[in-house]
Amino acid sequence: MLNYLSCSQEELLKEKAVLEKTYQDYVSQHLKLDMSRGKPAGSQLDLNNDILNTLETYITEDGTDARNYGILDGIPEAKNLFSDLLGIPTEKMIIGGNSSLNLMYDNFVRLMLFGSQGNTPWCKLDKIKFLCPSPGYDRHFAICEDLGVEMIMVPMKEDGPDMDYVESLVAKDESIKGIWCVPLYSNPQGVCYSDAVVERLASMKTAAKDFRIFWDNAYGVHHIYEEHTLKDIFEATKAAGNEDRVYYFFSTSKITFPGAGVALIASSESNIAEIKKHMTVQTIGHDKINQLRTVNYFKTADGIRAHMKKLADELRPKFDVVLNTLERELAGTGLLTWAKPDGGYFVAVDTLEGCAKATVALAKDAGVVLTGAGATYPYKNDPQDRNIRIAPSYPTLEELTKAIELFCVCVKLAGVNKLLEDKVDEEEAI
Amino acid sequence: MLNYLSCSQEELLKEKAVLEKTYQDYVSQHLKLDMSRGKPAGSQLDLNNDILNTLETYITEDGTDARNYGILDGIPEAKNLFSDLLGIPTEKMIIGGNSSLNLMYDNFVRLMLFGSQGNTPWCKLDKIKFLCPSPGYDRHFAICEDLGVEMIMVPMKEDGPDMDYVESLVAKDESIKGIWCVPLYSNPQGVCYSDAVVERLASMKTAAKDFRIFWDNAYGVHHIYEEHTLKDIFEATKAAGNEDRVYYFFSTSKITFPGAGVALIASSESNIAEIKKHMTVQTIGHDKINQLRTVNYFKTADGIRAHMKKLADELRPKFDVVLNTLERELAGTGLLTWAKPDGGYFVAVDTLEGCAKATVALAKDAGVVLTGAGATYPYKNDPQDRNIRIAPSYPTLEELTKAIELFCVCVKLAGVNKLLEDKVDEEEAI
Numbered sequence: 001m002l003n004y005l006s007c008s009q010e011e012l013l014k015e016k017a018v019l020e021k022t023y024q025d026y027v028s029q030h031l032k033l034d035m036s037r038g039k040p041a042g043s044q045l046d047l048n049n050d051i052l053n054t055l056e057t058y059i060t061e062d063g064t065d066a067r068n069y070g071i072l073d074g075i076p077e078a079k080n081l082f083s084d085l086l087g088i089p090t091e092k093m094i095i096g097g098n099s100s101l102n103l104m105y106d107n108f109v110r111l112m113l114f115g116s117q118g119n120t121p122w123c124k125l126d127k128i129k130f131l132c133p134s135p136g137y138d139r140h141f142a143i144c145e146d147l148g149v150e151m152i153m154v155p156m157k158e159d160g161p162d163m164d165y166v167e168s169l170v171a172k173d174e175s176i177k178g179i180w181c182v183p184l185y186s187n188p189q190g191v192c193y194s195d196a197v198v199e200r201l202a203s204m205k206t207a208a209k210d211f212r213i214f215w216d217n218a219y220g221v222h223h224i225y226e227e228h229t230l231k232d233i234f235e236a237t238k239a240a241g242n243e244d245r246v247y248y249f250f251s252t253s254k255i256t257f258p259g260a261g262v263a264l265i266a267s268s269e270s271n272i273a274e275i276k277k278h279m280t281v282q283t284i285g286h287d288k289i290n291q292l293r294t295v296n297y298f299k300t301a302d303g304i305r306a307h308m309k310k311l312a313d314e315l316r317p318k319f320d321v322v323l324n325t326l327e328r329e330l331a332g333t334g335l336l337t338w339a340k341p342d343g344g345y346f347v348a349v350d351t352l353e354g355c356a357k358a359t360v361a362l363a364k365d366a367g368v369v370l371t372g373a374g375a376t377y378p379y380k381n382d383p384q385d386r387n388i389r390i391a392p393s394y395p396t397l398e399e400l401t402k403a404i405e406l407f408c409v410c411v412k413l414a415g416v417n418k419l420l421e422d423k424v425d426e427e428e429a430i
Numbered sequence: 431m432l433n434y435l436s437c438s439q440e441e442l443l444k445e446k447a448v449l450e451k452t453y454q455d456y457v458s459q460h461l462k463l464d465m466s467r468g469k470p471a472g473s474q475l476d477l478n479n480d481i482l483n484t485l486e487t488y489i490t491e492d493g494t495d496a497r498n499y500g501i502l503d504g505i506p507e508a509k510n511l512f513s514d515l516l517g518i519p520t521e522k523m524i525i526g527g528n529s530s531l532n533l534m535y536d537n538f539v540r541l542m543l544f545g546s547q548g549n550t551p552w553c554k555l556d557k558i559k560f561l562c563p564s565p566g567y568d569r570h571f572a573i574c575e576d577l578g579v580e581m582i583m584v585p586m587k588e589d590g591p592d593m594d595y596v597e598s599l600v601a602k603d604e605s606i607k608g609i610w611c612v613p614l615y616s617n618p619q620g621v622c623y624s625d626a627v628v629e630r631l632a633s634m635k636t637a638a639k640d641f642r643i644f645w646d647n648a649y650g651v652h653h654i655y656e657e658h659t660l661k662d663i664f665e666a667t668k669a670a671g672n673e674d675r676v677y678y679f680f681s682t683s684k685i686t687f688p689g690a691g692v693a694l695i696a697s698s699e700s701n702i703a704e705i706k707k708h709m710t711v712q713t714i715g716h717d718k719i720n721q722l723r724t725v726n727y728f729k730t731a732d733g734i735r736a737h738m739k740k741l742a743d744e745l746r747p748k749f750d751v752v753l754n755t756l757e758r759e760l761a762g763t764g765l766l767t768w769a770k771p772d773g774g775y776f777v778a779v780d781t782l783e784g785c786a787k788a789t790v791a792l793a794k795d796a797g798v799v800l801t802g803a804g805a806t807y808p809y810k811n812d813p814q815d816r817n818i819r820i821a822p823s824y825p826t827l828e829e830l831t832k833a834i835e836l837f838c839v840c841v842k843l844a845g846v847n848k849l850l851e852d853k854v855d856e857e858e859a860i
Contacts, residue, residue, distance in 0.1 A: 037499065045497045052485055052719070067475045067687040069467065097527050098717045105712040109539055113553065113577070123543065123553055139711070146711040147543070257497040260719040281569070281576040282535040287528045287717065289482070289690040 001332035004415055009423045012416050019413045023366065026406045031367030033403050038187070038345035039394040040254060044314045047307075048256045051297040058289060066288035072280050073272075074264070078291040082264055084301035086220060086250060087232060093266045094275060097286045100251035100263035104214060105143055107247055107265060110278055111177075111212065112147055116271065117244055119210035122149075122177060131169065131179035133161035135348055135376035135387045137187040140180040140216070144378070151378035152176070156189060158339075160197035167204045174207035178214060184230045185219040188348035188376050188389035190341020192228040202236030202245065215248045219344040221308050222254060224316050226342045234266075243268040252294060254345065255304060255311075262294045312343075318392040322347050322404050329408035335415035345393055348376070350386040355414045357385055362410035368403045431762035434845055439853050442846050449843045453796065456836045461797030463833045468617070468775035469824040470684060474744045477737075478686045481727040488719060496718035502710050503702075504694070508721040512694055514731035516650060516680060517662060523696045524705060527716045530681035530693035534644060535573055537677055537695060540708055541607075541642065542577055546701065547674055549640035552579075552607060561599065561609035563591035565778055565806035565817045567617040570610040570646070574808070581808035582606070586619060588769075590627035597634045604637035608644060614660045615649035618778035618806050618819035620771020622658040632666030632675065645678045649774040651738050652684060654746050656772045664696075673698040682724060684775065685734060685741075692724050742773075748822040752777050752834050759838035765845035775823055778806070780816040785844045787815055792840035798833045 007015065058066045060075040073079075074095025083090045096103045115121040122128045129150040132141055136156075144151050152169065155162045161179070170176050181201070183193040193201075201213060215233055237245050244267070252261035265275065298304045323340055326349070330336040338349040351359055356373035363370050371389040374380040390407070392400055437445065488496045490505040503509075504525025513520045526533045545551040552558045559580040562571055566586075574581050582599065585592045591609070600606050611631070613623040623631075631643060645663055667675050674697070682691035695705065728734045753770055756779070760766045768779040781789055786803035793800050801819040804810040820837070822830055 039499050042495060042498075045495065048497075052488075053483075055482055058482075065472060065475065067478075067689055068472075069469050069683075069688040099713045099715075102713040106536075109543065112543060113539065139714075142711045146708055253499075257719065258499040259497055259715055260717045278576055281572045283529045283532040284569075285529075285689055287690045287720070289687065290717070290720075 003332055003334045004412070004419060005334035007419070009420065012420050012423070016413070016416045016420065019409060019416060022409050023362065023413055026366045026409065029367075029402075031402065031406065033368045033395055033399055035391050035395060035400075035403060036369045036371050037394070038254070038391045040258060041314075041394050041396065043396070044311060044393070045257060047310055047314065051256050051293055054297040055289070055293050056296045058292065060288065060292065064288070066292050069284045071288060072283070072285050073276060074286070075288050075291045075295075077295045078262065081295050081298065081301060081304075082250065085304055086217070086266075088234065088248065088266045091269055092234065092272060093264055094272060094279070095286065095291055096263045096265060098253070098259065098261055098263060098290070100216065100218065100249040100253065100265075101139055103263050103265045104140070104216065104247075104249055106282070107214075107275070108143055108147060110275065111210075114274075114278060116210050116212070116274060125175065127175055129173070129176045131161070131166060131176060132378045133180065133186075134378060135188050135382075135389070136180060137182055137216070138371075138375040138380070140214070141378045149177075153378055153383075154179075156186070156191055158191065159194035160191060163197055163200045163204075167200065170204060170206040170208070170211060172207055176206070177208050177210065178212035180214050180216070182216050182218055183233070184217060184228060185222060185341055185344030187218065187344065188346040188371075188387075189339060190344045190346065190348070192342070193230065195231040198231040198233055199236050202233060202242060203240035211245060213246045215246050217248060217250050218254070220250055221304060222312075222345070223308065223343040224312050224319055224341070228342055237268075244271050247271070255308065256294065256297070260290065262291055315393060317397055318395075318400055319347065321397065321401050322390055322392045325401070325404045325408060329405070330411060333412070333415075336411050345391060347390040347392065349388050349390060349411075351388065351411060352415050352418050353384045353386055355385065355411070355418050356382060356388050358414040358417065359407075359410045360388060362414060363407055366406055366410070368406055370407070433762055433764045434842070434849060435764035437849070439850065442850050442853070446843070446846045446850065449839060449846060452839050453792065453843055456796045456839065459797075459832075461832065461836065463798045463825055463829050465821050465825060465830075465833060466799045466801050467824070468684075468821045470688060471744075471824050471826065473826070474741060474823070475687060477740055477744065481686050481723055484727040485719070485723050486726045488722065490718065490722065494718070496722050499714045501718060502706060502713070502715050504716070505718050505721050505725075507725045508692065511725050511728065511731060511734075512680065515734055516647070516696075518664065518678065518696045521699050522664065522702060523694055524702060524709070525716065525721055526693045526695060528683070528689065528691055528693065528720070530646065530648065530679040530683065530695075531569055533693050533695045534570070534646065534677075534679055536712070537644075537705070538573055538577060540705065541640075544704075544708065546640050546642070546704060555605065557605055559603070559606045561591070561596060561606060562808045563610065563616075564808060565618050565812075565819070566610060567612055567646070568801075568805040568810070570644070571808045579607075583808055583813075584609070586616070586621055588621065589624035590621060593627055593630045593634075597630065600634060600636040600638070600641060602637055606636070607638050607640065608642035610644050610646065612646050612648055613663070614647060614658060615652060615771055615774030617648065617774065618776040618801075618817075619769060620774045620776065620778070622772070623660065625661040628661040628663055629666050632663060632672060633670035641675060643676045645676050647678060647680050648684070650680055651734060652742075652775070653738065653773040654742050654749055654771070658772055674701050677701070685737065686724065686727070690720065692721055745823060747827055748825075748830055749777065751827060751831050752820055752822045755831070755834045755838060759835070760841060763842065763845070766841050775821060777820040777822065779818050779820060779841075781818065781841060782816070782845050782848050784815045785841070785848050786812060786818050788844040788847065789837075789840045790818060792844055793837055796836055796840070798836055800837070
């Protein structure tokens with residue numbers, strides 16, 4: 001494989017000509033593919049269709065008519081199902097509507113307006129800040145931006161956020177009120193937090209008394225290759241005497257239907273009591289019929305796990321195509337680095353510095369829409385312009401194969417252009 | 431009919447003895463009835479069960495897969511259905527989740543945190559106040575209480591809030607930021623706002639530039655006897671140049687299922703743009719499958735209207751029982767006043783001053799739970815302790831008959847006790 005970093009200007013110019021021709025061939029194919037979001041493909045959703053016809057009864061275990069008003073925090077059988085699946089006691093849990101993002105946003109809003117456990121509401125403070133391990137999930141960052149919360153970028157390492165840096169920040173700055181975490185198969189890199197990282201997050205000393213971890217376990221059962229496990233954050237915070245520190249989020253959006261699943265929030269019992277106090281004013285209750293549908297469809301936690309294996313079988317060939325094509329086309333070129341994720345929904349790659357935007361723009365001009373470059377960083381600002389999130393789930397295998405081949409051409413072309421620019425700069429500097 | 435107000439002490443004592451015996455007969459029956467909330471009965475919900483099996487497709491009119499992510503503001507066919515039903519242009523509308531209360535709460539929260547149309551966020555102001563026509567809906571008042579908004583009671587008249595009073599308040603106090611309205615078959619009195627009231631609300635001068643009407647048209651198609659219509663508030667605010675003044679709410683909670691219906695918020699296009707800006711951060715989208723179910727079930731606005739006639743046929747006998755029993759047992763006694771509602775979910779009554787709490791307590795001790803006395807006023811404080819909300823929908827006709835007969839006994843007993851106390855006070859005062 002040609003290592004572009006050691007090429008001469010002449011070699012690069014030759015390579016550029018070849019790449020531009022290949023790129024134009026793709027342009028002339030008028031591709032139209034959206035790989036911008038982590039959306040399941042229709043074929044994957046088809047595997048869940050039976051849930052729409054699965055309702056056996058509308059009376060819940062405790063005798064409630066699920067069609068009617070009543071039950072703020074979720075029907076008992078739904079709580080039990082997710083308790084078994086995630087190892088969270090039902091007392092720590094509220095089942096919400098169809099969106100865990102909605103639960104996160106509303107929870108952040110409550111902290112802004114009311115504060116937690118007697119601490120000052122965050123909106124009454126001059127400034128509050130949140131730690132954003134990056135690359136990370138753009139919708140988390142958007143919540144901070146919407147609510148006027150300053151974001152501090154924290155580098156991601158192979159086993160989670162850079163904890164030395166996190167600990168040093170939170171120890172001294174009481175305006176740092178929390179951290180966003182996707183602890184298993186993180187969005188976008190697929191990083192799985194090590195036990196040590198979970199323990200340090202749970203036990204670290206924070207200047208803010210009301211420091212909060214938003215623990216978005218979005219991919220908690222979304223294994224694709226090797227199955228990873230996650231240390232129980234509630235046990236860790238309990239052991240450290242920080243029981244109120246964590247809000248845990250989960251949903252079936254990528255288990256059943258993204259538009260019509262069931263979401264949950266879990267926290268300490270005293271935090272849950274606090275949430276319910278306001279939630280009971282906000283709504284009489286979430287959609288209990290849909291909770292029943294979910295329980296009737298899966299029956300047990302093992303039912304969900306078995307279903308996730310089917311979904312993994314659907315997703316794995318797509319991840320294979322992405323990873324194999326990257327390996328074949330770009331390993332050893334010096335133009336791209338990436339790590340193989342074992343689950344989740346994304347493959348994150350890093351281009352040469354200053355090449356992510358150009359690569360995404362080239363792909364877009366050839367009809368393949370990727371997640372915007374920079375989106376994985378706070379304020380959409382990737383300081384090195386390197387990270388790109390590839391979402392393999394939505395296209396068909398055939399479409400994906402073509403799209404990722406085009407992507408590799410774009411990486412090379414943007415990389416070669418950058419290397420040529422650098423050579424010009426070097427000459428001018430002489 | 432005995433007019434208790436003109437009875438002597440002796441007559442009252444005699445009557446009291448009879449009433450206490452009758453009351454004890456009810457107590458010994460160990461009734462257990464909940465008439466506290468406006469919940470549809472199971473038999474009424476049974477009329478909607480087909481909606482659970484009605485889904486014809488999961489692809490929406492515009493080709494979106496309703497199972498997947500996408501569409502923040504509602505599927506086009508749902509917007510069209512409610513646009514036809516309510517006469518609201520689709521551009522002014524967002525279809526939400528299962529709860530209009532949730533849309534109201536979230537909308538209030540946005541006004542607190544972000545303000546509207548460039549005005550100061552309400553949480554940044556020292557104090558804000560809201561007008562609460564009373565008796566009114568306790569959950570509206572709870573939102574104000576939760577968010578720390580001072581409530582000002584406004585008397586209800588036969589055709590809506592006392593507009594002279596409303597206009598005099600809002601003209602001079604810019605901390606008054608809005609008013610709660612249930613404009614058709616109001617909760618609890620069944621008051622229908624006249625055209626003049628709607629026009630005055632739409633056009634009145636307000637000291638606050640960002641004065642907002644929360645227009646909760648909860649019973650917009652919930653006719654029981656004579657059908658009333660409601661003047662179009664959007665046309666009225668447009669004519670008056672106050673297009674941003676109104677947020678309109680509606681839901682199918684009492685059309686299909688209270689726990690699993692579809693809700694909407696409507697407002698000026700510029701307010702809707704403002705809402706979407708934040709809502710797109712809060713959620714990727716609401717449950718589109720349930721929106722499709724609703725459309726597939728009703729097909730057209732006329733389909734909803736025909737369905738509402740069936741529900742009215744189910745509810746009318748219950749309202750008949752309440753109204754006929756009150757008439758038979760209490761007309762001319764001087765102990766209770768009420769107005770016949772033509773729609774909605776409640777019959778509101780007024781006892782003698784200082785008798786509502788005692789009446790509700792007597793009913794409770796005999797096993798019939800009514801809405802708490804005072805609940806229909808801000809801070810749960812009915813200054814005259816007179817108003818009681820009767821919710822006839824949930825019990826069976828048989829249960830209701832018994833419950834309302836007991837209720838009449840409680841009204842009389844509490845009334846007689848009060849009149850006897852007054853006589854003692856009079857004597858002591860001599």
